[in-house]
Amino acid sequence: MSREVRVRFAPSPTGPLHIGGVRTALYNYLFAKKTGGKFLLRIEDTDQNRFVPGAEEYIKDSLEWLGIAPDESPWNPGSVAPYRQSERKADYMQYALDLVEKGHAYYAFDTAEELEAMRERLTAARVVTPQYNSITRTQMKNSLTLSEEEVKERLASGEPYVIRVKIPRKEEVRMNDLIRGWVMVHSSTLDDKVLMKSDGMPTYHLANIVDDHLMDITHVIRGEEWLPSAPLHVLLYKFFGWEDTMPEFAHLPLLLKPDGNGKLSKRDGDKLGFPVFPLNWENKESGETAAGFREQGYLPEALLNFLAFLGWNPGDEREIFSKEELIEAFSIERIGKAGTKFDIAKAKWYNEQYIRTKSNQELASQVIADAANDGMELSQEKAEAIVALTKERVTFASEMWSENKFLLIAPTSFDEQVASKKWNEDAVKVLEHYAGSIEAHSGDFDGATAKSLLENSAAAVEVKLGKVMQAVRLAVTGAGAGPDLMEIFAILGAKEVATRIKFAIESLPVAG
RNA sequence: GGUCCGUUCGUCUAGGGGUUAGGACGCAUCCCUUUCACGGAUGAAACACGGGUUCGAUUCCCGUACGGACUACCA
Numbered sequence: 001m002s003r004e005v006r007v008r009f010a011p012s013p014t015g016p017l018h019i020g021g022v023r024t025a026l027y028n029y030l031f032a033k034k035t036g037g038k039f040l041l042r043i044e045d046t047d048q049n050r051f052v053p054g055a056e057e058y059i060k061d062s063l064e065w066l067g068i069a070p071d072e073s074p075w076n077p078g079s080v081a082p083y084r085q086s087e088r089k090a091d092y093m094q095y096a097l098d099l100v101e102k103g104h105a106y107y108a109f110d111t112a113e114e115l116e117a118m119r120e121r122l123t124a125a126r127v128v129t130p131q132y133n134s135i136t137r138t139q140m141k142n143s144l145t146l147s148e149e150e151v152k153e154r155l156a157s158g159e160p161y162v163i164r165v166k167i168p169r170k171e172e173v174r175m176n177d178l179i180r181g182w183v184m185v186h187s188s189t190l191d192d193k194v195l196m197k198s199d200g201m202p203t204y205h206l207a208n209i210v211d212d213h214l215m216d217i218t219h220v221i222r223g224e225e226w227l228p229s230a231p232l233h234v235l236l237y238k239f240f241g242w243e244d245t246m247p248e249f250a251h252l253p254l255l256l257k258p259d260g261n262g263k264l265s266k267r268d269g270d271k272l273g274f275p276v277f278p279l280n281w282e283n284k285e286s287g288e289t290a291a292g293f294r295e296q297g298y299l300p301e302a303l304l305n306f307l308a309f310l311g312w313n314p315g316d317e318r319e320i321f322s323k324e325e326l327i328e329a330f331s332i333e334r335i336g337k338a339g340t341k342f343d344i345a346k347a348k349w350y351n352e353q354y355i356r357t358k359s360n361q362e363l364a365s366q367v368i369a370d371a372a373n374d375g376m377e378l379s380q381e382k383a384e385a386i387v388a389l390t391k392e393r394v395t396f397a398s399e400m401w402s403e404n405k406f407l408l409i410a411p412t413s414f415d416e417q418v419a420s421k422k423w424n425e426d427a428v429k430v431l432e433h434y435a436g437s438i439e440a441h442s443g444d445f446d447g448a449t450a451k452s453l454l455e456n457s458a459a460a461v462e463v464k465l466g467k468v469m470q471a472v473r474l475a476v477t478g479a480g481a482g483p484d485l486m487e488i489f490a491i492l493g494a495k496e497v498a499t500r501i502k503f504a505i506e507s508l509p510v511a512g
Numbered sequence: 513g514g515u516c517c518g519u520u521c522g523u524c525u526a527g528g529g530g531u532u533a534g535g536a537c538g539c540a541u542c543c544c545u546u547u548c549a550c551g552g553a554u555g556a557a558a559c560a561c562g563g564g565u566u567c568g569a570u571u572c573c574c575g576u577a578c579g580g581a582c583u584a585c586c587a
Contacts, residue, residue: 469546481548
């Protein structure tokens with residue numbers, strides 16, 4: 001019988017959520033929604049040394065910003081609470097002890113120095129992979145080599161210990177990965193991983209199996225970096241006797257650096273000039289900061305669409321997908337196997353696409369806010385006019401203002417290259433006539449009016465309009481390129497345009 | 513080093529025994545246009561290599577090369 005799909009995203013709160021983690025969360029989310037299942041979030045905070053305050057909040061904010069908030073989480077618990085591993089601390093020992101009882105795990109008392117000595121010894125003996133395993137454990141201090149009496153004494157005396165899994169010497173461990181197919185590993189290459197640390201906390205390996213079992217997880221969708229430890233996890237399910245409800249595994253291809261090679265890492269953001277985190281991050285204690293996609297001006301729906309296509313595609317030629325369309329189209333079968341380079345140019349393209357689908361009215365608020373930051377007050381009407389003129393030319397919404405401030409600020413200098421080429425007697429004649437005619441003009445000064453008056457002026461002085469258009473633009477905006485000039489005139493108003501033209505005629509000498 | 517995973521244009525990818533190997537980003541050219549963009553059109557650009565299997569392999573198998581992950585009392 002098939003259970004309701006339950007998937008989880010399980011980050012550890014050690015800092016800002018990496019963009020690769022965001023994609024993992026997204027695929028989990030999409031799969032859950034596609035199958036009518038549940039998407040849970042579990043905080044894996046079993047490493048007390050690496051805990052970073054604020055990280056959990058950051059994870060929550062990031063997922064909410066992207067619209068992929070979990071159905072169950074520490075702040076919105078379902079029936080399988082707790083959703084923080086630290087809050088389940090007491091339970092794990094019972095499970096570890098159960099394994100000890102069954103002969104699948106054992107106590108180990110080796111100190112860090114002794115472990116190090118063991119590795120050195122093995123390296124010296126030219127053992128290729130020094131590890132704590134079925135062979136070396138016979139020479140270490142553990143409940144397999146010590147007498148029962150001594151083990152009891154050590155435990156009673158409070159001596160620090162760990163619990164290690166007892167990996168069988170010869171066994172083929174098989175796992176059917178949903179993305180990669182059958183993966184087979186021989187148990188002799190696995191080591192006796194620590195299950196319970198000496199601080200009483202479980203390691204990831206134990207906690208993740210116990211929690212997935214307790215939380216009734218049906219599919220584990222996680223990064224490829226976990227593939228090597230998946231056989232251990234399969235073995236643990238078997239040792240616990242939970243094979244029947246063991247989740248299916250899907251190991252996602254990694255996100256790679258855009259240039260060169262290697263996994264995209266947290267430091268790459270600053271180096272490569274684009275964010276690797278969803279939101280800005282600041283650690284007040286360490287002073288560590290990181291740039292976020294949101295603050296750089298990426299729309300959440302654009303980032304989501306971009307991320308979804310990093311390693312997955314719908315199999316047809318569509319590129320633009322809303323969240324709902326992604327859910328509809330998503331399937332694990334269509335996730336690729338190979339690592340994916342992170343191409344920020346494509347992310348920008350997606351952002352451009354999504355900006356264009358926004359209404360002028362919606363975008364106007366951004367322009368108004370940006371202008372206000374520059375100490376300028378903009379009416380809704382004027383802001384919308386600016387949006388209409390600029391939204392198809394920008395990558396980020398903020399550029400509608402930052403790249404187009406000149407609309408409201410009169411130029412004090414003029415592009416020299418354009419001036420030398422286009423500024424001439426004809427242009428000045430047209431502009432002088434035009435300035436006079438718009439000053440005399442009463443009534444609406446919209447784009448069409450501005451244009452017909454300009455055409456009249458050109459005709460009046462017998463000059464072809466096309467010949468002087470660049471000069472007109474230069475006179476009013478100071479630049480040789482930009483949005484539709486007549487619409488700019490409409491925004492500026494007749495009076496301002498005339499003033500600017502007169503200033504330009506005074507400032508710019510006619511060459512030759 | 514060992515174990516595991518991978519390899520189609522620069523990038524993201526579709527495809528899959530017989531195709532002009534398709535799309536998108538980026539790039540180039542042209543068109544549109546008052547400029548720059550947008551938009552439209554066009555173009556350059558890929559099956560890592562070597563063996564098999566086969567009438568025929570980019571596709572299936574095996575090697576090789578290259579890349580990646582993992583190799584902690586971190587997740």
